Amino acid sequence: MTPRTSTADRIVPGAVGLSMVAALYLVFIAVPNDAVQGPVQRIFYVHLAMWLPTFAAFGIVGITSLLFLWKRERRWDHIATASAELGLLFCTLGLATGCIWAKPIWGTWWTWDPRLTLTLVLWMIYAAYLLLRSLATDPNQGAVMAAILGVSGVVNLYLVNRAVYWWRGIHPAVVVTKEGESGLTDPMMRLTLMVCLLAFFLLFLWLLRLRVRTAHLEDHVEELRAEVLEAAGA
Amino acid sequence: MHLSYLFAAFLVVWLGVLLYVVSLSRRHRDLENDVEDLRALVEQRRSRNPPQP
Secondary structure, eight states: OOOOOOHHHHHHHHHHHHHHHHHHHIIIIISOOBTTTBGGGGHHHHHHHHHHHHHHHHHHHHHHHHHHHHHOOHHHHHHHHHHHHHHHHHHHHHHHHHHHHHHHHHSSSOOOOHHHHHHHHHHHHHHHHHHHHHHOSSHHHHHHHHHHHHHHHHHHHHHHHHHHHHSOOSSOOOSBOTTSOBSOOSHHHHHHHHHHHHHHHHHHHHHHHHHHHHHHHHHHHHHHHHHHHHHHHO | OOHHHHHHHHHHHHHHHHHHHHHHHHHHHHHHHHHHHHHHHHHHHHHHSOOOO
């Protein structure tokens, strides 16, 4: 099965490369140091850029799992699995960069702040989602159970988002408020953040496309295995 | 200046992404090899046991 190369396949990797180079230039060279935190604050740009793909990925898992439970079409299950895998990757990197930022600023790698704790729970839910799929003896039953977990995980996604408003913690609440107030006082800081968000979101879309293609290939291998058995019995 | 934390954060992110891309491309290559092998096997089995009219 030769994968089709579309316009998106040619444009997206180039856009990812360009935006990544721009993001690195802005983070390491162009953006000014934060007056309070110094250069460590620059971690924040890449840390925050991990959460847009994470939330998008787990949101996609919720929607496509619901569609799979409703229609029982394999393509929805493929997208959900691919998205869960990528969401877990970006969530892991987000947690790791958060810990690295916290050590010099908070004086500790980890604290049981409500948002941090709920994010760890989020990580565990989707790790369980992938484990459930790989350990299930019946792939169809595993897919259904994982889909139920994928849909219910969205509740935790909402809790992570609301945690800083509902419970007192030390995690910063928002970067830019509706009123336009922001901790990012310099316009270059805002631009750097936007470019980083764009670069990692494009990377997520590109990886999602590749991972879904791999899932289709896995299905094709299973079909061919069945064909081999059929041909042997003919 | 805590510059080491800044570089560590970027190293972790790029290493994580790189490892994922390498593992994904390996998985993809293995599957493509499987497809080729299985196709050859199907042809071989079919030529040995042609379907009944």
